Amino acid sequence: MKTLTGKDLAAAIRAQTAAEATAGPQPRLAVVVATADDAGLWYVRSIAKAAAGVGIACDLVDLGPDARPERIGETLTRLSADPNVHGVILQTPLPAGASAQELAGSIDPRKDVDGANPLSLGRLAAGLPAFPPATAAAVMALLDHYEVDLLGRRAVVVGRSTVVGKPLAHLLLDRHATVTVCHSRTRDLAAVTSTAEVLVAATGRAGLIGPAHVAPGAVVIDVGTNPTPDGGLTGDVDFDAVAGVAGALTPVPGGVGPVTTALLLRHTARAANLP
Ligand SMILES: NC(=O)C1=CN([C@@H]2O[C@H](COP(=O)(O)OP(=O)(O)OC[C@H]3O[C@@H](n4cnc5c(N)ncnc54)[C@H](OP(=O)(O)O)[C@@H]3O)[C@@H](O)[C@H]2O)C=CC1
Numbered sequence: 001m002k003t004l005t006g007k008d009l010a011a012a013i014r015a016q017t018a019a020e021a022t023a024g025p026q027p028r029l030a031v032v033v034a035t036a037d038d039a040g041l042w043y044v045r046s047i048a049k050a051a052a053g054v055g056i057a058c059d060l061v062d063l064g065p066d067a068r069p070e071r072i073g074e075t076l077t078r079l080s081a082d083p084n085v086h087g088v089i090l091q092t093p094l095p096a097g098a099s100a101q102e103l104a105g106s107i108d109p110r111k112d113v114d115g116a117n118p119l120s121l122g123r124l125a126a127g128l129p130a131f132p133p134a135t136a137a138a139v140m141a142l143l144d145h146y147e148v149d150l151l152g153r154r155a156v157v158v159g160r161s162t163v164v165g166k167p168l169a170h171l172l173l174d175r176h177a178t179v180t181v182c183h184s185r186t187r188d189l190a191a192v193t194s195t196a197e198v199l200v201a202a203t204g205r206a207g208l209i210g211p212a213h214v215a216p217g218a219v220v221i222d223v224g225t226n227p228t229p230d231g232g233l234t235g236d237v238d239f240d241a242v243a244g245v246a247g248a249l250t251p252v253p254g255g256v257g258p259v260t261t262a263l264l265l266r267h268t269a270r271a272a273n274l275p
């Protein structure tokens, strides 16, 4: 079994991004936050740190956990109109009553570096240029980096969220995989997932995917980042058990996560260089 780590790939993407970011005017990413959620704030801090490392300016726009949806929408509109800002993301979770999907409609698609605007998802589905969500792009980057063949292969995605499952299904389809998307209402999940040559888990359910879910030799990508009681992080895949069946498997931490952050920054540098 091969462990598909993301750390070296992320470092390579960051190095390339640093070169792109320093070639022209400094790219600027605005991160809009309206949460007190620990995981959300951890991710925001890690974005800020990584941005500093590649020469991208990162503005945290903290509206507080009680921000009203109108204020969040106005902020996204203002940042989208600001010529000094090249990338805009809205961190989740949001205050009760605020819809991330609805609000992300206020992010200019040209600055939508995490593919959150429904227009971006529509363009992706239509095969038009758009930034895919960084996480979905990270899964593709890992598959490409490890030269996993997709043409005509059976790919199964577990999870149908707008952030991961749905956009990823489109990206895999574009690469000519035969794609099946599973979710919480899927009957006999293991029967479906065990047909996959490429299996992606993005459910937020620690250990959901066990050896019975995986075909011998399959490539398994674990998107899940689930907090453990001891303050650590674990995936949706039972790593040790599945390692005995899979041909290749991404670890958590050290798999999709670092590549996600690196690609968010790459998207920001590219947004700054759009004609
Ligand atoms: N590493 C990274 O960069 C990132 C990691 N993540 C992680 O990925 C995971 C998924 O995130 P996200 O997509 O936002 O989560 P959501 O909660 O939005 O979606 C989860 C999806 O999994 C499905 N699901 C839940 N339970 C089951 C089950 N028992 N069997 C089959 N399907 C199930 C849900 O089905 P239904 O639609 O029916 O409810 C839903 O489609 C989380 O752990 C998150 O932290 C997310 C983004 C980035």
Ligand SMILES: Nc1nc(=O)c2c([nH]1)NC[C@@H]1CN(c3ccc(C(=O)N[C@@H](CCC(=O)O)C(=O)O)cc3)C=[N+]21
Binding pocket: 043, 090, 092, 114, 116, 134, 135, 163, 225, 232, 233, 252, 253, 254, 255, 256, 257, 258, 259, 260, 261
């Ligand atoms: N619209 C949206 N886009 C996201 O990209 C998004 C989101 N919503 N909601 C929350 C999740 C979570 N997320 C992570 C990204 C990187 C790591 C990461 O780099 N983790 C390190 C480990 C960190 C540790 O060890 O604590 C790793 O996996 O190696 C984790 C989690 C992005 N998310």
